[in-house]
Amino acid sequence: MxxxxxxxxxxxxxxxxxxxxxxxxxxxxxxxxxxxADYVASVWAEDGVFDRGDxxxxxxxxxxIAGGSSGPEHHxxxxxxxxxxAALPCVRVTGDTAFAISYLQILVPDRVGPMxxxxxxxxxxxxxxxxxxxxxxxFVRTEDGWRIKRRKLRSLDGSAPAREILRDALTPSGxx
Amino acid sequence: MxxxxxxxxxxxxxxxxxxxxxxxxxxxxxxxxxxxADYVASVWAEDGVFDRGDxxxxxxxxxxIAGGSSGPEHHxxxxxxxxxxAALPCVRVTGDTAFAISYLQILVPDRVGPMxxxxxxxxxxxxxxxxxxxxxxxFVRTEDGWRIKRRKLRSLDGSAPAREILRDALTPSGxx
Amino acid sequence: MxxxxxxxxxxxxxxxxxxxxxxxxxxxxxxxxxxxADYVASVWAEDGVFDRGDxxxxxxxxxxIAGGSSGPEHHxxxxxxxxxxAALPCVRVTGDTAFAISYLQILVPDRVGPMxxxxxxxxxxxxxxxxxxxxxxxFVRTEDGWRIKRRKLRSLDGSAPAREILRDALTPSGxx
Numbered sequence: 001m002x003x004x005x006x007x008x009x010x011x012x013x014x015x016x017x018x019x020x021x022x023x024x025x026x027x028x029x030x031x032x033x034x035x036x037a038d039y040v041a042s043v044w045a046e047d048g049v050f051d052r053g054d055x056x057x058x059x060x061x062x063x064x065i066a067g068g069s070s071g072p073e074h075h076x077x078x079x080x081x082x083x084x085x086a087a088l089p090c091v092r093v094t095g096d097t098a099f100a101i102s103y104l105q106i107l108v109p110d111r112v113g114p115m116x117x118x119x120x121x122x123x124x125x126x127x128x129x130x131x132x133x134x135x136x137x138x139f140v141r142t143e144d145g146w147r148i149k150r151r152k153l154r155s156l157d158g159s160a161p162a163r164e165i166l167r168d169a170l171t172p173s174g175x176x
Numbered sequence: 177m178x179x180x181x182x183x184x185x186x187x188x189x190x191x192x193x194x195x196x197x198x199x200x201x202x203x204x205x206x207x208x209x210x211x212x213a214d215y216v217a218s219v220w221a222e223d224g225v226f227d228r229g230d231x232x233x234x235x236x237x238x239x240x241i242a243g244g245s246s247g248p249e250h251h252x253x254x255x256x257x258x259x260x261x262a263a264l265p266c267v268r269v270t271g272d273t274a275f276a277i278s279y280l281q282i283l284v285p286d287r288v289g290p291m292x293x294x295x296x297x298x299x300x301x302x303x304x305x306x307x308x309x310x311x312x313x314x315f316v317r318t319e320d321g322w323r324i325k326r327r328k329l330r331s332l333d334g335s336a337p338a339r340e341i342l343r344d345a346l347t348p349s350g351x352x
Numbered sequence: 353m354x355x356x357x358x359x360x361x362x363x364x365x366x367x368x369x370x371x372x373x374x375x376x377x378x379x380x381x382x383x384x385x386x387x388x389a390d391y392v393a394s395v396w397a398e399d400g401v402f403d404r405g406d407x408x409x410x411x412x413x414x415x416x417i418a419g420g421s422s423g424p425e426h427h428x429x430x431x432x433x434x435x436x437x438a439a440l441p442c443v444r445v446t447g448d449t450a451f452a453i454s455y456l457q458i459l460v461p462d463r464v465g466p467m468x469x470x471x472x473x474x475x476x477x478x479x480x481x482x483x484x485x486x487x488x489x490x491f492v493r494t495e496d497g498w499r500i501k502r503r504k505l506r507s508l509d510g511s512a513p514a515r516e517i518l519r520d521a522l523t524p525s526g527x528x
Contacts, residue, residue: 184360185360188360188363188364188367191367192363192367195367195370198440199442199443199444201440202439202440202441202442202443202453202454202521203442203453203521203522205439205455205518206442206453206486206518206519206520206521206522207521207522209508209515209518210515210518210519210522212519212522215522254510254515255510256510257508257509257510257511259455259484259508260455261439261455261457261484262439262440262455263439263440264440265440283457283481283484283508285484285508285509285510292480292482294429294432294434294458294460294482294483295425295426295428295429295432296420296423296425296426296428296429297429297434297458297482297483298407298408298483298507300482300483300507300509302480302481302482303457303481303482303483303484304481305481
């Protein structure tokens with residue numbers, strides 16, 4: 001972090017910004033795994049864009065994004081036990097905008113196969129890692145705190161688009 | 177974070193609190209995967225409660241919790257190579273209490289099946305995801321730093337209790 | 353964190369240090385999964401040591417480490433879709449040095465077996481957890497920011513060396 005010519009208050013604000021963004025990213029899995037439409041709407045900017053790739057709808061605007069995260073199709077995934085697991089993100093704040101690059105795993109409980117027991121940790125049929133994605137989040141500061149302006153994710157499956165996203169973590173500005 | 181009417185010192189303290197809680201949550205897997213009874217005792221409040229669900233014992237008090245994390249049954253899991261993997265938690269601090277919602281994966285090395293090689297990353301039989309849990313941690317500030325007052329976890333297997341825990345991440349107070 | 357006898361500025365600096373180290377650890381997976389030699393060189397100390405265990409080369413020095421992270425063998429892993437996933441690390445800063453203990457998962461897309469579909473989350477053949485490792489990172493403050501001085505990792509497979517690394521998270525100094 002650059003500290004030259006900045007006041008203590010500015011440095012504290014930058015830290016608070018980074019921590020608030022950690023909490024925004026950390027609250028995504030709980031909202032996705034419960035289908036919390038109101039919460040999802042509350043953390044997106046009015047004109048937000050959620051881009052999950054060509055195989056999915058690309059909702060634009062808070063209401064459309066919240067709707068996609070809580071529809072009947074999504075609730076079938078929840079009843080199945082879907083779990084979104086967020087890795088440690090790389091976060092960069094610049095004034096009133098910020099971006100983060102993060103990995104996200106999607107796991108689902110296995111429903112077939114034998115039960116497996118681990119001493120002192122119960123038995124289960126295990127979980128299946130359905131997807132690992134590279135995510136770029138763009139945030140904007142509002143009067144009510146940070147909001148998600150855009151989120152773009154691509155599956156890490158050996159194709160180029162996910163690696164394009166990951167490269168944004170390697171420059172301070174996130175631009176290439 | 178609310179910054180109205182707070183001093184710089186208060187804002188710094190709140191940040192330090194959040195970071196100390198990150199470290200507490202991040203040190204759980206190393207302590208669990210080594211069976212470090214003394215360390216476990218040192219991070220729990222005297223009257224702590226560890227609730228892992230009905231299929232497990234529910235130890236109350238620092239000594240009982242540390243004992244459960246280091247007994248012979250637990251050491252069999254450690255020798256097997258158990259790994260607890262902590263996701264990015266959602267942390268909220270309010271004065272002298274705090275809570276966090278986190279996901280935890282439990283992985284164990286596969287002992288059957290073929291070896292699989294990845295270029296430049298060696299060969300292995302792979303790991304099995306045994307469990308993914310939703311965790312609620314309640315913390316209390318003491319003279320010696322933050323301590324765990326209560327931890328409740330439930331398996332994310334499609335049943336309702338884990339989702340109940342996750343919903344706590346979606347309100348500032350963690351109450352519903 | 354100790355706050356006795358420290359100024360607000362010192363406390364802020366310690367926080368900035370911890371957050372900068374989070375970003376260093378969080379940027380490792382993007383650099384590894386894209387083979388970004390220049391970036392890798394930029395975050396290591398000139399005399400850095402990367403110790404992955406006896407089955408791998410042990411590069412010493414910035415250039416050798418960057419080379420190992422971007423050679424043809426590594427690019428075969430990238431084309432296969434390798435994903436490094438970083439868990440929440442335990443970070444301790446002391447003056448101009450710091451260390452962190454972290455878990456790292458390495459996942460690769462499955463290329464055999466049936467496609468599996470999750471409602472609202474597409475279809476895939478799933479991912480295989482190839483490796484889970486315990487990592488100790490040692491950092492040093494330089495005029496240009498924090499750099500990696502040493503990174504040691506061992507596979508969590510039930511053998512003792514990984515648990516040795518994890519134990520470093522359980523003492524404030526990381527020494528035993």
